[in-house]
Amino acid sequence: MAQKFYCKCCGQSFSSIKDLVNGPTCVKSPSKKHELYEGAEKTKYFCKWCGQSFSSFKDLVTGPTCVKSPTKKHEPAL
Numbered sequence: 001m002a003q004k005f006y007c008k009c010c011g012q013s014f015s016s017i018k019d020l021v022n023g024p025t026c027v028k029s030p031s032k033k034h035e036l037y038e039g040a041e042k043t044k045y046f047c048k049w050c051g052q053s054f055s056s057f058k059d060l061v062t063g064p065t066c067v068k069s070p071t072k073k074h075e076p077a078l
């Protein structure tokens, strides 16, 4: 299975870090650039604020409001 690299702002997956860094504009990022999620690829992802689990990285990032997070968004635990 090929490793995937995720943008922690929008949850999009890329086949290489280079693709992520050089990718098109990230609509969810304040800097408009995709930002690398540096954690390992997992079968489940947990929000570091509320502990909720998600079956995919994208579900976590694009999920509903996080009541425990200062930014109101779920953020992945590394």
Ligand SMILES: [Zn+2]
Residues within 6 Å of the ligand: 007, 008, 009, 010, 011, 012, 026, 027, 028, 029, 033, 034, 035
């Ligand atoms: Zn992005």
Ligand SMILES: [Zn+2]
Residues within 6 Å of the ligand: 047, 048, 049, 050, 051, 052, 066, 067, 068, 069, 073, 074, 075
């Ligand atoms: Zn959360």
